[in-house]
Amino acid sequence: MLLNINTHLFLLINAQEQASKLFILFAVFCANYLILLPIGLLAICCIYKPLYRTLVIKILISLALVLTVTFIIRHLFYSPRPFVLNVGTNFLTHDKTSSLPSQHAVFIWTICFSIYLNYKKQFKSFAYLSTVVALLVCWSRIYLGVHWPLDILVGMLLSFISVFLIKKFWFLYYKIYK
Secondary structure, eight states: OHHHHHHHHHHHHSOOTTOOHHHHHHHHHHHHTTTHHHHHHHHHHHHHOHHHHHHHHHHHHHHHHHHHHHHHHHHHSOOOOTTTTTOSOOOSOOOOOOOSSOHHHHHHHHHHHHHHHHHTTTTHHHHHHHHHHHHHHHHHHHHTTSOOHHHHHHHHHHHHHHHHHHHHHHHHHHHHHO
16 A cells, blocks of 8 residues: 555656756756755854854764664665656656665655755754755655665654754753753
8 A cells, every 4th residue: 555655646746757957967967966045054054153063063973873774774775766656757867776765755855855854944944944955855856766665754854853852962962961
């Protein structure tokens, strides 16, 4: 049942063979390069505001945790990409590695959830911008045929859990050592 829903959603989102070349180029840009926008903004802001440094540290720790879990999942359970199973159309060259969970989704949602769970009030516009970027990156990975919707959802869930745990332990650490 879940696999049928996953396949059906994929086929609804995935680009058709007659899709506009300009729209395909936009999706390729979103899939490969748009993820650099929040990283660049964080790097620039880190120089000017010390509060951003704490956010970046929390993001890096969360990423270390979630990418380790992702690595383990991908090596224990192989989930073929849509193009490996000849489902839909593929417009992005990619290796035939396991697709579950999406590392792009894990990466960008970790940034988003770190902002939302830690500093949403201080960085409201950055939180909204990173959410738009995350949605575009995740949509484009499905649209171009390299990920299933379930890959994206699992990546989001793992990111949220990672950020939530780091937030909990961060406060616990400061309660004990301050």
